[in-house]
Amino acid sequence: MNTPPPLTPQERQNLARDLIPLAMRLVGIVHEEGPDATAEFLAGLTAEQQYALPIILAAMVPDDRTPAELLGWYEVRLSDLKKRRRSTASLPEGETQPAGTVVDLQPCPSPAAYKRHLARGEQACDPCKEASRRYRQELYQTRKSRKNRRRQKAAA
Structure with missing residues (x-):
């Protein structure tokens, strides 16, 4: 991949802001529409967007x-x-x-099986609902504790 011309800090900030909706759209395409739609979406981006999009996406991924x-x-x-x-x-x-x-495939009960139920238009079984609820709760608690550690570190 060729590096696009250097951008000013303001141009980088504007590009990052503009790429967030594109990044979210790409996530939806990858999860729901598959490789052909993903390739079509990426082909429609400018070289500058193609270069910066992986950086924005990486910043959006939880590192824990x-x-x-x-x-x-x-x-x-x-x-x-x-x-x-x-x-x-x-x-x-x-x-x-x-x-x-x-x-x-991850078996019932699991968060992945819960998503599979929904993707198939099925009513999710109670054990999968509970597994998904526990997963989301753990994710929330992890993010909350990380946020609190950052606040404490900043206050120190």
Whole structure:
């Protein structure tokens, strides 16, 4: 990726502000519409936006979660990704494994299963509702304690 021309601090601030809605739109596209829509969206961005968007998205990701927790909506575990890498290594040269061939769905009750119920238009089962509620509550408490630590640190 080529680096766009340098921006003034005010131009960077304006670009970041303008990219937040685009970043949120991209999150929705990735989660709901898939790779083709994602590629189409990214192709419509300017080079400047394409360069800055990953930075904005990275700033929006909670840094106190594991990759497995962050990707729970996708229902792929890190062990599955490792299996995919190993199994791809055993394929003949030049062949690749179809995307999504090694995906284990998280069973009920789990936050991912709760999202899966909703995505399928099903009524979520009570154990999944409770698992999702506990997950959101833990996330809230983690963010709240991190915010309190920052306040205490700033006050010190």
